[in-house]
Amino acid sequence: MNTFYAVLVSGLTVGALYAIASIGLSLVWGALGVLNMAHGAMLTLGGYVAYGVITGLGLPVPLGIFASVAFGALAGGLIYVLIVRNVLRQAKADFEANVMIATVGAAIALENGILLVFGGQPLRQPVTVSGSFELGPLIVPWQNFIIMVAAVLAMAVIASLLNYTRMGRAIRATAQNRDAARLMGVAADRVYLIVLMLSGAVAGICGLLLSAMVQLSPSLGNDPMLKAFIMCVVAGLGSLPGAVLVSFGLALLEAWVQYQFGARWGFPLLLCAVVVVLIWRPSGLLGKTEVRRM
Amino acid sequence: MTKTSGRTDLLIALVLIVVAIAIPFQIDSRYVLGQIVLALFYACIASQWNLVFGFAGIFSLAPVAIFAVGGYATAMLCFFLGWSVWAALLPAALVAAVFSVLIGLACLRLTGVYVALLTLAVTQVMYLLIVTDTECFVQVGSVCRQLTGGPGGFSRFGDFGTRQLLKGDWMIGNYAIVCTLFVVIMVVTWVILKGPMGHAFRAIRDNPGYAVARGINRFRVQLLVFGLSAFLTGLAGGVYAAHFQVIGPTILQLPQLMFIIAIVVIGGTGTFWGPLVGTLVLMGADELMREVGEFRTLGLGLIIAASIVLLPNGLVGRFRDLMRYAGRNRSAGLKTSKDIQ
Numbered sequence: 244m245n246t247f248y249a250v251l252v253s254g255l256t257v258g259a260l261y262a263i264a265s266i267g268l269s270l271v272w273g274a275l276g277v278l279n280m281a282h283g284a285m286l287t288l289g290g291y292v293a294y295g296v297i298t299g300l301g302l303p304v305p306l307g308i309f310a311s312v313a314f315g316a317l318a319g320g321l322i323y324v325l326i327v328r329n330v331l332r333q334a335k336a337d338f339e340a341n342v343m344i345a346t347v348g349a350a351i352a353l354e355n356g357i358l359l360v361f362g363g364q365p366l367r368q369p370v371t372v373s374g375s376f377e378l379g380p381l382i383v384p385w386q387n388f389i390i391m392v393a394a395v396l397a398m399a400v401i402a403s404l405l406n407y408t409r410m411g412r413a414i415r416a417t418a419q420n421r422d423a424a425r426l427m428g429v430a431a432d433r434v435y436l437i438v439l440m441l442s443g444a445v446a447g448i449c450g451l452l453l454s455a456m457v458q459l460s461p462s463l464g465n466d467p468m469l470k471a472f473i474m475c476v477v478a479g480l481g482s483l484p485g486a487v488l489v490s491f492g493l494a495l496l497e498a499w500v501q502y503q504f505g506a507r508w509g510f511p512l513l514l515c516a517v518v519v520v521l522i523w524r525p526s527g528l529l530g531k532t533e534v535r536r537m
Numbered sequence: 538m539t540k541t542s543g544r545t546d547l548l549i550a551l552v553l554i555v556v557a558i559a560i561p562f563q564i565d566s567r568y569v570l571g572q573i574v575l576a577l578f579y580a581c582i583a584s585q586w587n588l589v590f591g592f593a594g595i596f597s598l599a600p601v602a603i604f605a606v607g608g609y610a611t612a613m614l615c616f617f618l619g620w621s622v623w624a625a626l627l628p629a630a631l632v633a634a635v636f637s638v639l640i641g642l643a644c645l646r647l648t649g650v651y652v653a654l655l656t657l658a659v660t661q662v663m664y665l666l667i668v669t670d671t672e673c674f675v676q677v678g679s680v681c682r683q684l685t686g687g688p689g690g691f692s693r694f695g696d697f698g699t700r701q702l703l704k705g706d707w708m709i710g711n712y713a714i715v716c717t718l719f720v721v722i723m724v725v726t727w728v729i730l731k732g733p734m735g736h737a738f739r740a741i742r743d744n745p746g747y748a749v750a751r752g753i754n755r756f757r758v759q760l761l762v763f764g765l766s767a768f769l770t771g772l773a774g775g776v777y778a779a780h781f782q783v784i785g786p787t788i789l790q791l792p793q794l795m796f797i798i799a800i801v802v803i804g805g806t807g808t809f810w811g812p813l814v815g816t817l818v819l820m821g822a823d824e825l826m827r828e829v830g831e832f833r834t835l836g837l838g839l840i841i842a843a844s845i846v847l848l849p850n851g852l853v854g855r856f857r858d859l860m861r862y863a864g865r866n867r868s869a870g871l872k873t874s875k876d877i878q
Binding site for chain 2: 278325326329330333339340341343344345346347348349350351352353354355356358359465469472473476480506507510511513514517518521522525
């Protein structure tokens with residue numbers, strides 16, 4: 244029975260990480276209708292910035308956390324200003340694909356930049372807590388507990404931003420109907436910029452938490468990003484509550500499969516799950532039903 | 538979108554063939570010839586991805602996976618069953634086509650980024666399963682060999698026989714083989730594009746609603762282009778494995794995929810000669826950046842991002858704009874047939 248609880252704890256922790264990774268992606272997809280392939284590199288950036296500020300410069304931990312959020316937001320803003328805005332302006336029908344390819348280019352450059360600055364060897368994240376506590380039959384390492392709390396906190400902040408601020412209302416309006424929002428006087432350009440910065444900030448936090456679980460390496464963000472994509476697709480691209488729900492569900496499933504059949508079968512299983520879901524419901528479990536079927 | 542006329546294509550092709558024949562007489566360095574062969578492989582995959590993405594409008598990210606299936610199937614047929622490389626090429630290409638059609642069946646009900654994400658995930662899963670494969674399939678001497686070759690991949694499963702035949706000049710023999718492959722692939726692609734099938738691909742890309750209303754079955758046509766391009770990509774994969782005499786999981790890694798995509802985007806998506814132009818430019822840039830070693834990947838990423846932003850129709854598109862501009866100035870308002878096209 245002990246292994247069951249261990250799998251449960253690790254599944255929930257990983258689920259929390261997937262959830263904030265997929266929220267960042269889903270936000271951008273919802274508002275702009277494009278996928279930001281540099282999201283994984285932004286996760287990596289968040290982890291490395293915290294490392295650089297705390298270990299490299301010797302500054303206090305809260306400053307490191309703040310720095311990774313700030314740098315994430317900055318990276319998101321730059322990606323919008325330099326790439327996404329210009330591609331959207333080209334008024335070509337296949338801007339979806341073009342944004343994907345261009346952000347992949349940015350991701351490669353960012354990842355390689357990190358490799359050049361910090362080197363390829365795995366580094367240890369300074370923000371780690373040791374020890375664990377018992378909760379009934381559960382043995383929860385503090386590390387995992389903090390990750391879960393931080394993830395839930397991040398989700399709560401985003402949810403209240405979206406639900407209770409003017410900007411949040413503008414973002415939701417743009418996501419629901421871009422043209423109508425623009426006609427109602429929403430400055431789409433500014434919404435796009437803020438959405439990408441917000442998603443970058445979330446990516447920064449996510450990368451920081453992620454690097455506390457595994458070691459820092461320049462390809463840190465790639466695997467979680469691909470899995471977050473899968474979560475988003477299963478949930479229906481653009482659905483935030485769906486992304487969170489599916490992240491936890493699939494993370495638990497993945498943890499169980501990895502325990503039962505070995506670590507290498509975790510990802511293939513996720514892929515099978517997404518194929519099955521998409522054949523059954525092409526727009527995801529909680530996605531808006533796609534009107535254009537062509 | 539304009540397209541070059543048949544006569545121009547033929548002219549360009551003739552010039553290219555002359556250049557291709559002249560190359561082995563002009564270049565002595567085996568390294569340079571080897572790089573040209575590598576470039577031809579890239580051009581092969583890129584031209585097929587261009588068929589899928591540029592002409593049929595399916596944003597598939599599976600080209601290197603299909604290429605790898607072709608290569609692995611060739612290697613496995615030779616390694617486990619003792620076939621000769623030549624005999625294994627076509628069956629392996631068929632395996633790649635079947636693999637691609639299966640992927641298509643699973644994901645062509647969807648469109649756009651959904652297809653991209655699923656095919657990317659397939660590539661990644663293949664890579665992970667091969668790299669983590671440790672189970673012994675056969676015992677070769679004291680060495681254990683996995684079914685998928687494991688992280689090391691397959692090697693020493695045979696070659697084209699050019700080494701015995703041409704001795705020191707074997708590279709020229711392989712160059713000739715790969716050149717022939719490239720010509721075959723380009724000719725087949727050209728015939729497909731000029732035929733009714735090519736029109737159907739483009740109709741579906743440009744206006745799916747109208748195409749379906751005119752009686753084109755989107756799913757069937759897209760599945761067809763998936764299978765066709767995969768057959769040719771798989772064939773190239775088999776030749777690749779036989780040329781390098783090794784095939785490993787590294788060709789499934791993300792940078793390889795991005796290199797292919799960058800080639801097509803820089804050359805010009807949806808143009809017949811775009812992939813070749815892109816290959817020449819990117820391989821050239823890659824060679825130049827060899828000087829600055831560690832900044833190569835960084836530079837490649839920046840080139841990809843910048844070319845999407847600055848060259849929406851690629852180099853071929855830019856070149857065509859220039860030609861049209863020059864033509865318009867010369868004929869002073871007279872509409873030439875090129876303008877109307």
